[in-house]
Amino acid sequence: MDKEKIIAELNRHKKQPYLDYRLKEETEEFTNTLFYTLFDVNTPVAENLDVLEEKFQHLADMACWELQKPCTKVWDNYVSRLPEVLEKLNLDAEAILDCDPASLSIQEIYMAYPGFYAIAIYRLAHELYIQGFPLVPRLMTEYAHRQTGVDINPGAQIGKSFFIDHATGVVIGETAVIHDHVKIYQGVTLGALYVAKSLQKTKRHPTIMSNVTIYANATILGGNTVIGENSVIGGNAWLTSSVPPNSTVFHTPEIKIKTAPSNV
Structure with a gap:
């Protein structure tokens, strides 16, 4: 086995110089932090928003964000939309509770329903998608897809009180x-x-x-x-x-x- 030749061939066929899989991993970490910030009672909102802003800046750098579109403005616009997103997600959870006779409590919806989780990540990703932010919204919804079996493109437009039962x-x-x-x-x-x-x-x-x-x-x-x-x-x-x-x-x-x- 000519190891040096194999290494040279592998490097020659790696055709995407900007394909950095840390972006995928760090988007998943960002998504988890965002979800906990909105829903977990023990997660401090003010502190986590600062953490999320720092994570977002790093994602923007890795995703080759266009220089003429300042990342700070995108983040500020995004954060200003989060209260409305959370309001919609609360309506989604209530719709599931009202429609599914198997649901025992609203807490169960938030913590145990894959359909709700998929909707939540979609809504959070959609707000970045409509600002033209590249790749990250798609990575967010693909992360939810892998966990739930639900594939919602972040470009879809979904109204209030949406219910996906069983999800897969x-x-x-x-x-x-x-x-x-x-x-x-x-x-x-x-x-x-x-x-x-x-x-x-x-x-x-x-x-x-x-x-x-x-x-x-x-x-x-x-x-x-x-x-x-x-x-x-x-x-x-x-x-x-x-x-x-x-x-x-x-x-x-x-x-x-x-x-x-x-x-x-």
């Missing part, structure tokens, strides 16, 4: 728009009809109006697809076109049961 397998695309009081269950996909790089700046994912319930494993695709308010989308439904308000959509499977003849 949920996918919400970048240009999806979800209005208020929407409930979705495990395995739901709000995706694009097809993928092409030329569609990067277009609306590719559906719009879900208020008071819609989408049951497990339903798939709704397309940027022009609108699910009208007060509608119910049944489990395993596949939709690529709009549904009017107050609709019920369901998938009817063909079930055949074959039994062996009795020997009696």
Whole structure:
């Protein structure tokens, strides 16, 4: 084995000179600190905001933040949005408590519900996303994805009192728009009809109006697809076109049961 030759070949194929995985790790640490600052009763808010600002500055340096966009202004704008984000998250938690008969307390929602955690990290990442801050919001939501099985792109627009039950397998695309009081269950996909790089700046994912319930494993695709308010989308439904308000959509499977003849 020619070790020096192997090392030279590996270095030659490392084509991303700015690919520093410390950014990923430190974004996860930043996300944890941010979550605890908002929710943990033993975490001092004033002290932690100073810690978070320092962490954010470091992330900005590592993410190659544009010099003409001062990091301090972005952070100040972000912090000013945190009270509203927390208010929305409290509404999300209350929606889960009100809708899920298995929930025993509001504390259980905050600490034990993966759907709530995924929504929380999405909302915190979204506020950075809309300011044009690079990469970090995506790393935040991917961190939540890895922990919960819920993949919410930070670019999605989600209204108040959002409820994801059981969480695992949920996918919400970048240009999806979800209005208020929407409930979705495990395995739901709000995706694009097809993928092409030329569609990067277009609306590719559906719009879900208020008071819609989408049951497990339903798939709704397309940027022009609108699910009208007060509608119910049944489990395993596949939709690529709009549904009017107050609709019920369901998938009817063909079930055949074959039994062996009795020997009696």
